[in-house]
Amino acid sequence: MFQNISIDIDQLPKSEEVDFHKVSPKYKKVQLIITTLIALVIGAIGATGALGMDGLMVYGWYGTGGLLILFFLLRTLFIQKAYPWKGYVLREKDVIYRTGLIWRKVVIIPFARIQHGELTEGILDRIFGLKKLRIYTAGGSSSDLSIPALPKERAEQLRRYLMNRVIEEAEEEQVEDKSMLLEE
Amino acid sequence: MMDYSQPQRLPSIALLRVFLRVIRAILSNLWPLLILYVLRLNRRAEESSGDDNFVYVIYGVLILTVLNALVRYFTFRWQIDGDALVIRHGVIRKVDLRIPFERIQSIDLQQPWYYQIGKAARFVVDTAGSKSSEAEIWALKMTEAEALRSYIHDKKAEIDSEVVMETTDQVRASEPTEREWIRVDISTLIKIGLFRNHLRSIAAFIGGAFYLYSQLQEFLEADEINSKIAEVAEGVPMVLSIFVILAVLVVVAAILFSVVVTIFRFFGFTIVERNGALVARYGLTSVKTRQLRPKKIQILRTEQGPVFKALKILKFKIEQAYAEKVRNREDFSIPGSPQQMVVDLRTRIFGELPKMTHTGASFKWFWYRVTRLGLLPLIVPIGVGFYLEDPIWLLVFAWLLFQAGYSYLLWRNQGVAIDDKVLAVRKQVIFDRRAVMQLSRVQAVEIQSSWFQRNRGLCTLKIETAGGAVSMPFLHKEDAEKLANYLLYKSETAKLDWM
Numbered sequence: 001m002f003q004n005i006s007i008d009i010d011q012l013p014k015s016e017e018v019d020f021h022k023v024s025p026k027y028k029k030v031q032l033i034i035t036t037l038i039a040l041v042i043g044a045i046g047a048t049g050a051l052g053m054d055g056l057m058v059y060g061w062y063g064t065g066g067l068l069i070l071f072f073l074l075r076t077l078f079i080q081k082a083y084p085w086k087g088y089v090l091r092e093k094d095v096i097y098r099t100g101l102i103w104r105k106v107v108i109i110p111f112a113r114i115q116h117g118e119l120t121e122g123i124l125d126r127i128f129g130l131k132k133l134r135i136y137t138a139g140g141s142s143s144d145l146s147i148p149a150l151p152k153e154r155a156e157q158l159r160r161y162l163m164n165r166v167i168e169e170a171e172e173e174q175v176e177d178k179s180m181l182l183e184e
Numbered sequence: 185m186m187d188y189s190q191p192q193r194l195p196s197i198a199l200l201r202v203f204l205r206v207i208r209a210i211l212s213n214l215w216p217l218l219i220l221y222v223l224r225l226n227r228r229a230e231e232s233s234g235d236d237n238f239v240y241v242i243y244g245v246l247i248l249t250v251l252n253a254l255v256r257y258f259t260f261r262w263q264i265d266g267d268a269l270v271i272r273h274g275v276i277r278k279v280d281l282r283i284p285f286e287r288i289q290s291i292d293l294q295q296p297w298y299y300q301i302g303k304a305a306r307f308v309v310d311t312a313g314s315k316s317s318e319a320e321i322w323a324l325k326m327t328e329a330e331a332l333r334s335y336i337h338d339k340k341a342e343i344d345s346e347v348v349m350e351t352t353d354q355v356r357a358s359e360p361t362e363r364e365w366i367r368v369d370i371s372t373l374i375k376i377g378l379f380r381n382h383l384r385s386i387a388a389f390i391g392g393a394f395y396l397y398s399q400l401q402e403f404l405e406a407d408e409i410n411s412k413i414a415e416v417a418e419g420v421p422m423v424l425s426i427f428v429i430l431a432v433l434v435v436v437a438a439i440l441f442s443v444v445v446t447i448f449r450f451f452g453f454t455i456v457e458r459n460g461a462l463v464a465r466y467g468l469t470s471v472k473t474r475q476l477r478p479k480k481i482q483i484l485r486t487e488q489g490p491v492f493k494a495l496k497i498l499k500f501k502i503e504q505a506y507a508e509k510v511r512n513r514e515d516f517s518i519p520g521s522p523q524q525m526v527v528d529l530r531t532r533i534f535g536e537l538p539k540m541t542h543t544g545a546s547f548k549w550f551w552y553r554v555t556r557l558g559l560l561p562l563i564v565p566i567g568v569g570f571y572l573e574d575p576i577w578l579l580v581f582a583w584l585l586f587q588a589g590y591s592y593l594l595w596r597n598q599g600v601a602i603d604d605k606v607l608a609v610r611k612q613v614i615f616d617r618r619a620v621m622q623l624s625r626v627q628a629v630e631i632q633s634s635w636f637q638r639n640r641g642l643c644t645l646k647i648e649t650a651g652g653a654v655s656m657p658f659l660h661k662e663d664a665e666k667l668a669n670y671l672l673y674k675s676e677t678a679k680l681d682w683m
Contacts, residue, residue: 007604012669093676105632108668110676113627113650115287115311116319119280126278136311137627138650145628163282167267170286 015096015108020087026128027086027149031079033124039072088147095135095162097145107145112169113137117159121152131155135162186328188264188335191272194257197302198323202253204298209249262321267339269309271319283319285340287311291333293326305329361459365529366521368453372497376450376520377443379491386438450518455529464516476516480504482651483621484530488523489614496523500530503651534606534620540599543609546642549658550595558587600656602667604674607647609654624678625649629668633661647671 046064082101089096095114098106118134125131129152135145150158186192260273269288271281293305307321307329324332368376451468455476462476483503492498501517530537562580569577590613599610608620627650633643637658645664646655659667 007670007673009666009670012673014665015669015672016665094672102635103632104634104638105630107628107630108672109628110626110672112676116281116283118282119278120274121278123276137648138311159282163268163284167284167286170284 013091015091015106018089018091018096020089020096020098022084022087023147023149024128024130024151025083026130028079028083030124030128030130030149032076035072035075035079039068043068090158090161095145097147109135109137109145110169111162111165112172114162114166117162119155119159125149133158186331188332191261191263194260194321195304195323195325197299197304198257198260200298200302201296201306201322202257203250206246206249206253210246257322260322264335269319269336271321281319283309283311285336288336288340291336293329293333295326299323303327307332361457363457364454365457365462365532366453366455366525368450368518368521370447370451372520372522373447373450373453374443375495376497377446378439379495380442380446380519386434390434446519453518453521457532466518474516476502476504478533481533482625482649483619483654484533485617485619485652486526486530487618488616492520493616497521498523498526500526503649530620534622537606537608537620538601538603540601540608540610543598543600543656544660544663545595545598545656545658546640546660547595548640548642550591552636552658553591553594554584554588558584558591598656607654607671609656619652619654621647621649621654623671623674625651626671626675629671631664631668 043065046061046068078101082099085101085104086099087097093112094108094110096106096108098104115136115138118136119131120134121131130149131152133147133150133155135147137144147158255275256273259275260271262269262271264270265282267285269283269285271279271283273279289310292308292310294308295305299305303326304323305326307324309319311319321329448468450466452471453464453466455462455464457463460478462478464472464474464476466472481502481504485501485503487499487501488497497520499518499520504516562584565577565580569580593613594611597610597612599608599612601608601610602623604623606620606622608618610616610618626647628648630646630648631643632646637643641661642658643661643664644655644657645659645668646653656664656667
């Protein structure tokens with residue numbers, strides 16, 4: 001029977017009122033190591049270049065060194081400050097991920113729109129027992145989602161759950177399609 | 185038959201592909217270094233001096249690329265796990281990719297020439313997701329590839345077999361139907377060719393004009409040599425008049441070229457609905473026929489400038505679900521069609537559109553845009569102009585005025601229309617640009633907020649579909665959250681086949 005029930009928008013589930021799970025605190029350590037490595041590599045290149053220099057050129061290298069320290073401090077500060085906001089949550093029908101510090105964003109992807117999932121781990125991730133979960137949607141990469149620094153077991157559990165939900169949603173779609181065709 | 189439940193390795197012929205990829209990677213990434221190296225070799229032959237740093241860099245990159253490819257080859261494993269294809273590879277960066285059969289759009293078996301000799305094929309899985317090149321088994325023996333494809337197709341068919349049967353019965357039972365939605369006649373094509381945006385073709389013709397001018401210079405110089413007086417008194421006007429004539433020629437040639445190209449490309453353009461599929465047919469010398477599956481249509485975009493508005497012509501573009509690398513091939517557009525026909529087609533796909541209202545974007549967006557695009561880029565020119573003490577630098581403020589006017593119109597004319605089925609968004613300054621999508625097509629919602637926006641309780645709402653995105657800047661946070669929740673509700677409760 002045809003129905004057209006009115007919807008009270010204020011009664012809809014609110015994506016902004018959910019409790020987020022934080023990514024592993026080891027994320028900060030991994031990022032700190034990466035920042036240190038970047039600074040060390042650039043610093044080493046700079047120091048090698050500065051060997052044998054004199055006069056004003058040396059001050060140029062001091063300035064570059066200062067900028068490098070500033071980069072290191074700022075990035076470390078950003079990682080620390082951004083960490084509490086970075087988080088994810090699974091709801092019955094979708095997955096939400098939030099990230100950023102100066103530019104913050106919250107991305108919400110319904111399970112039924114997920115195409116496939118991927119787990120990746122770099123060397124540092126492996127040392128710290130972490131994995132990154134990447135969720136692909138159809139179309140461009142702009143709506144893809146990447147949740148970093150998940151504990152290994154949690155990442156695998158999440159991926160398994162997501163893929164099962166994708167299959168369930170697809171099966172529900174099939175049933176709904178069939179009933180619509182029969183109605184027609 | 186292979187035991188798909190067990191991890192499978194790549195056959196040795198995949199090594200061929202590995203090394204060809206290495207060569208391609210080297211050529212595409214290292215060509216500037218290679219050119220430098222060759223030049224250096226030549227110079228060294230002359231001077232017999234120089235260091236070997238370039239060689240070391242090239243060898244280093246070469247070794248790393250080969251190692252990377254070999255590691256990928258030796259660690260590559262694929263298997264079927266339940267109702268999903270699983271691909272794993274990597275040591276330093278481990279990849280574990282899982283593709284549910286339901287999400288597989290198509291499977292291509294591709295045979296480059298070297299695979300044809302070895303009777304092997306690349307097994308490429310298209311999921312319409314981005315980074316689809318990852319979803320590939322580099323090599324399988326042809327027979328195994330065909331068997332695996334059949335296996336996945338069978339498994340996929342098992343899942344939706346009942347629906348397929350029902351659909352087939354429906355199609356067989358119903359009489360073939362046909363309706364023409366759009367027909368662009370020759371006079372409309374000429375109008376489109378005459379009044380479409382010619383900037384691109386003018387730019388192309390400027391190159392030709394410069395060549396023509398360089399040829400004419402000999403003639404001018406010959407005149408000048410004949411008379412010193414003519415050089416001073418008449419030479420300058422002559423050069424100027426040549427410029428004017430050339431400019432007119434360029435514009436006329438560009439417009440004529442545009443008209444001819446438009447006619448050749450879109451001659452006899454029609455969109456006909458045949459048994460539920462929209463079929464577009466167009467072209468004079470090479471006739472193209474393209475089928476648009478309505479269920480794949482994600483967004484319909486229209487654009488209309490003042491001239492096209494007077495002529496009642498509307499430009500439209502249909503964005504379909506696509507994998508990232510086939511984006512341009514899948515999107516479908518024509519530079520103009522009779523307005524009423526496009527509106528009818530839009531109504532066929534999306535139904536009647538609700539009335540447009542202002543998005544409710546804060547006026548702070550205007551100030552933000554004027555500062556970012558109007559004021560900040562002027563800091564350096566103003567500094568330089570002030571230093572040079574030449575009043576001409578005041579002209580840079582024209583840019584600020586332009587941006588202020590543009591931003592104000594953009595803020596004032598933006599619109600949104602939403603009901604329980606569709607969302608339409610409008611942006612307009614000179615051109616009226618609209619995007620329409622079904623709420624059931626929404627595949628992700630993103631709420632972005634900069635530090636500036638957060639302090640003022642504002643944010644930008646970005647709505648993603650499989651064909652593209654629309655964004656609504658500087659909405660009040662509560663409004664954006666309400667709209668996001670509503671869009672998610674509509675998307676998550678829509679159980680229609682969405683792409």
